[in-house]
Amino acid sequence: MPVNSTHYLFLSLLLFSIGIMGALMRRNAIIIFMCIELMLNAVNLLLVAFSKIYGDADAQLFVFFIMVVAAVEVAVGLAIIVMMYRKVHSVDINILNRLKH
Amino acid sequence: MDIYGILFWVLSAIAVGCALGVILSRNPVNSVLFLILTFFAISGHYLLMNAQFLFIVNIIVYAGAIMVLFLFVVMLMNLNADVEPQKGQLVQLAGVIAGGILFLVVLAAIKTTQPQAIDKTTTDIGLITNLGKVLFTKFVLPFEISSVLFLSAMIGAVVIGKKEDTHNLQKGE
Numbered sequence: 001m002p003v004n005s006t007h008y009l010f011l012s013l014l015l016f017s018i019g020i021m022g023a024l025m026r027r028n029a030i031i032i033f034m035c036i037e038l039m040l041n042a043v044n045l046l047l048v049a050f051s052k053i054y055g056d057a058d059a060q061l062f063v064f065f066i067m068v069v070a071a072v073e074v075a076v077g078l079a080i081i082v083m084m085y086r087k088v089h090s091v092d093i094n095i096l097n098r099l100k101h
Numbered sequence: 102m103d104i105y106g107i108l109f110w111v112l113s114a115i116a117v118g119c120a121l122g123v124i125l126s127r128n129p130v131n132s133v134l135f136l137i138l139t140f141f142a143i144s145g146h147y148l149l150m151n152a153q154f155l156f157i158v159n160i161i162v163y164a165g166a167i168m169v170l171f172l173f174v175v176m177l178m179n180l181n182a183d184v185e186p187q188k189g190q191l192v193q194l195a196g197v198i199a200g201g202i203l204f205l206v207v208l209a210a211i212k213t214t215q216p217q218a219i220d221k222t223t224t225d226i227g228l229i230t231n232l233g234k235v236l237f238t239k240f241v242l243p244f245e246i247s248s249v250l251f252l253s254a255m256i257g258a259v260v261i262g263k264k265e266d267t268h269n270l271q272k273g274e
Contacts, residue, residue, distance in 0.1 A: 003109045005217040011113050013211065015120055015139075017204035022124030024196030027186040030129060030175060034136050037167070038120055041143050044159075052150040053217045057226045057235045063155055064236070067162055068247045072254040074167050078174050079258040085178050086264075092186040 008049035015042035029081050029091045033074070040070050105221055108149055116142035127182040129175045133168060140164045150219075152227035 015038060022035035044063045051059035081091060088095050119142065122135035140163045147156040188196075225231055236244055 002103070003106050003219055005219070006211065006214065007109065007113075009211045009214070010208070011116070013204060013207050014117055017200045017207075018117070018120040018124060020203055021197050021200030024199055025124060025188060025193045027188050028129060028180070030171065030180070031124070031132055034123060034132060034171060037163075038123065038136065038139065041140065041163070044155075045143055045146055048147055048150050048152050048155060049219075051152070051226070052224075053219055055220070055224060055226060057231055058239070060152055060155055060227060060232060061236055061240050063152075064158070064232070065240075065243060065247060067158065068250065071162060071167060072250055074170060075254050075258045076261065078170060079261040082174060082177070083261055090186075091178060091180065094186065 005049065005053055008046060012042045012046040012049070015039075015045070027092050027094055029084070029093050032093065033077055033081070037070060037074070040066055103221075105149065108145070112142045112145045112149070115139075116146070127185055129180045129185065130172070133172050133175055136171075137164050137168045140168065147227075150227075151224050154227055154229045154232050 019035045019039035019042060022038070023032050026032055026035070044066055047059040047063050047066075051057065051063075084096070085091055116139050119135045119138040123132045123139065126132050126135060140159060144156050144159040144164070147153075147159060
């Protein structure tokens with residue numbers, strides 16, 4: 001069976017689900033962050049696949065903007081994680097439950 | 102099976118296997134390295150689909166810059182498998198079930214879609230000339246806004262990372 005759009009939908013859905021599972025399973029803030037990057041990349045892959053199928057460059061530009069947003073998010077997010085590590089000496093998200101009390 | 106199909110399946114296997122490695126490995130450094138491999142596999146998919154510019158940008162920006170930043174932070178904090186916090190078995194199982202249910206629901210939705218054939222002839226929509234033309238005509242406003250976003254992120258990262266007292270160990274971009 002030749003590769004068609006369903007294969008790419010399936011692959012990208014699989015990567016996205018793995019990202020969701022990782023974000024729910026792990027307690028390390030950095031790993032959760034990496035899982036979010038994985039989900040963004042799954043979406044990028046699908047956008048490029050449909051750009052190829054419909055012969056339209058717009059989707060590739062959207063991938064470009066998603067990469068911009070991901071880079072911004074990583075810069076600010078890692079700054080926050082480093083700051084949190086300096087305060088509580090851990091990257092465990094279960095420590096950050098002070099709003100609960 | 103043609104060469105496109107073989108490359109598709111090989112790259113997909115690498116991508117999914119390494120993505121599982123990211124969430125299953127105990128050592129955060131291994132997770133980062135697995136994620137870099139995943140990004141390389143996804144870049145291979147871009148090349149397969151004639152998105153040459155995105156292939157290069159993905160390798161330079163994601164694998165080269167973002168993941169190195171992650172690696173620096175992991176090594177700066179001296180994280181390893183011994184200090185890695187673990188969730189309880191029940192919570193992990195709940196996470197897998199929640200992700201699996203999402204997977205099944207969307208899978209049921211995409212199962213009924215009409216498969217679109219992929220045209221394997223070479224096109225030049227992924228080349229930088231064409232993308233640049235579209236970017237600076239149709240998407241010029243989002244482009245400018247993203248530059249403002251970058252500026253605010255740079256300032257934000259410096260402000261957040263600045264130490265209030267004594268020695269200033271700055272965490273910028």
